[in-house]
Structure formats: C-alpha cells, structure tokens
Amino acid sequence: MRIIGLTGGIATGKSTVVNMLRARGAWIIDCDILAREAVAPGSSCLADIARHFGEKALLPDGTMDRAYIGSIVFADPARKKELEGIIFPQIHKLLSERIDHFRKKDENCLIFLDMPLLYELKYTSYVDEVWLVYVDPAAQLKRLMARNQYTESEALARIHAQLPIDEKRSLAQVVIDNTGSLESTEEQVDKEWNELRNRVWSEE
Template sequence: MFIVAITGGIATGKSTVSQVFLDNGIPVVDADKIAREIVQPGTTCWHKIRQVFGDEILLPTKEINREALGTAIFSDKQLRGKLNQITHPVIHRKIFLQVCKHFMSGRSWIVLDLPLLFETEILMEFIYKIITVACDSETQLTRLMQRNEYSTEDAKKRIEAQMPLDKKCEQSHFVIDNSGSIEATKEAALRIVQLMNDSKHHWRNRVTLLGILLGLGLVIYYLNRIFNIIPNSVTLTE
C-alpha cells in the first residue's frame, strides 16, 4: 500500500478534491473529521480544552464552540500552541491506526486529508505523493469570508496562521488550482486518481516489507538456534 496526501490552505477546496477520491472508491483518512470527533463532550481532549479555555468556549449543549475557540487561538499564538499540544498527539495516533487498518485490509493505496501536513510533518516519510489544493489569495479570502461569515481581519488571521500556499506548492508532486470552476478541479483530481490506480508502487512496497519480514525471520531463526545449541554443547564436570 502507498499513501497519497492532500493538503492546502483554509478554504482552498481540499474537501472537493477528497470527495473525488471517495467517489472513486479510494479510502480517505480525514484529519479534520478526526479533530472534531476527539473533542466531543466527555472526551479527554474536551476536558483538557475546557480546563485551559474555560466554559466560555462551550455551547449550551456542552459541545465546543469552534468559532469561539478559533477566535481565541488565532488571536494568541501561545493559546494555539496549547491547543495543538492537547489535540495533535491524539489526532496523529488515530490517523496512524486508520492507516494500519487500511494496510491490513489489503488496499493498494489510500488518501490522507491533512491540512497541516507540512506544518506537523506527520507520516511524511511514508507518503508517496503530495497534492496541494491551491487558489489565488483573493479567491481564498473571499471564499473564507463568505463560507464562515468572517470579517476581513478575522479571515486574514486564519490564513496567515498557516504555512504560505506557494511554499506548500513548491514541496508537492501535484498542484490542483481551484481558482476556477468546480468541474475543472474535479477533472484535475480525477486525472490523479487514474495515475495512482495505474501505479505499481504498492507492489514495490509489499515486496520491500516481505523482504524485511523474511530478514527478521532469519535473524530470529538463527538466534534461536544459537541459544539452543550453546547450552547443549557445554558439559559440566564434578
């Protein structure tokens, strides 16, 4: 199995691209979805966030008010760091477990939807190809303001808190420009799906893993023989 990662900036259209992969039968591990699950009322992360930020960031339902929390962390870098310390280890652990699950199921390849891929560098050494979904800065700002009803200042804070898009694009294997129509974006994503389906990289990975397992098996076998032979070859004299 090999891994393809999707990243980009806030409001650049990552979800649109991920949906293309899902529609074509490719499993997608969504970091944002996991991030929402781990802060549900009563979870360990929920208790820790409540302790740090107070009840002011809770809705009447006891769920975390994501808008209030976002306003707090994007206005204070230290608070953003504290939130990351609470949530990131849990998110990364769950991502790793889902990847292992798909590997054991015999999948040829999967997709990780990781908005902060370059910032956190999670699983970078295991990722075969990286896709960055980008758009021009004006389009990104407008979409974010319309989608979340942010002021210009709030939207800019959220964009500037992330790694610049041009740097992400420089480090990617594919860049999907989502400045235009949704149809054009989907077509670009579909071309990548077809390329990955045609790839034989998953066979190379499985052969490599098989070689490692065989090597470990031989080491264990010979160590077992050594430790079994040595005691039998020693004679005790009175």
C-alpha cells in the same frame, strides 16, 4: 498500499477534490473528523482544554465551543500552540488506528489523508507523497469571506494561521489547481489519479 497526504488552504475547495477521489475508489481519512472525535464530550482531551482555556471552552451540551476557542487561538499564536499540544497527540493516535484498519481490509489500498494542516504538523514523513488543492491567494481570501461571512481581517487571520498557500505549492508533489471551473478540476483529478495508479502498479 500507498498513503497520500491531501492538503490545501482554508477555502481552497479541498472537499470538492476529496469527493472526486472517493468516487474513483480512493480510501479517505478525514482528519477534521478525527479532530472532532479527539475532543468528544467526556474525553480526557476536552477536559484538558477546559483546564487550560476555562469553562467557557465548553457549551452547555458538553461539546467544545469552537467559536470561543477559535477567537482565542487565531489571535494568539502561543495559545494556538498550547491547544495543538493537547489535541494533536490524540489525533495522531486515531489516525494510526484508521490506517491500520484500512490496511487490514485491503493491503493494496490507496489512502488519502484529508489533512488541512499536513505541513504545519510536519506530517510529510508519514506519507508517500503530497497532493495540494490550490487556489491563488486573492481567490482564497474572496472565497473565505463569502463562505463564512468574515470581514477581511477575520479571513486574513485564519489564512495567516496556516502556511502560505504558495509555499505549500512549492513543497507538494502534485498540485490540483482549483481556481478555474469544476470541469477543469475534475480533469486534473482524473489525470493525477490515473498516473498514481500507474505508478503503484509499475512498482509491484
């Protein structure tokens, strides 16, 4: 079994690469889904968030008001850290459960942790290597503004809440450059996927 951290920056196109890897047989753990499970209605985690951020943190249906929370934490690093201190321990618990589940199904599986904040959470010690989905910073800003209809300042606030994409690039073992065409990205994924499998087989 190998655990690979798959990360990127906001609006770098990581989901595109995830779909390509899944089609090739990779096991994917989506940490955004785990984050939503962590704050499910009725959970102790969501109750803690409501205590720390007020009743406005909850929508009428009992789910977390992500827009409201986002407006707070992206403008205040201290509140962001406070939120992370509530959510991250529960995400870590759920992640460990998923890895154990896959290990029991297939001891030789290749698991990719789809984790946008892998470096920010200092999760690199839990993975065998890191793959980064990269686009240059100018393209990242343009894509995020177009995708979410953000102003430039709104988009930059979200980008700056993460480690700079070029810094992540210097730390990753594998870089998939998603700045160009879909065909170019797929060629890179093919190459790296085959090389990964060859590395794993040669070690067995």
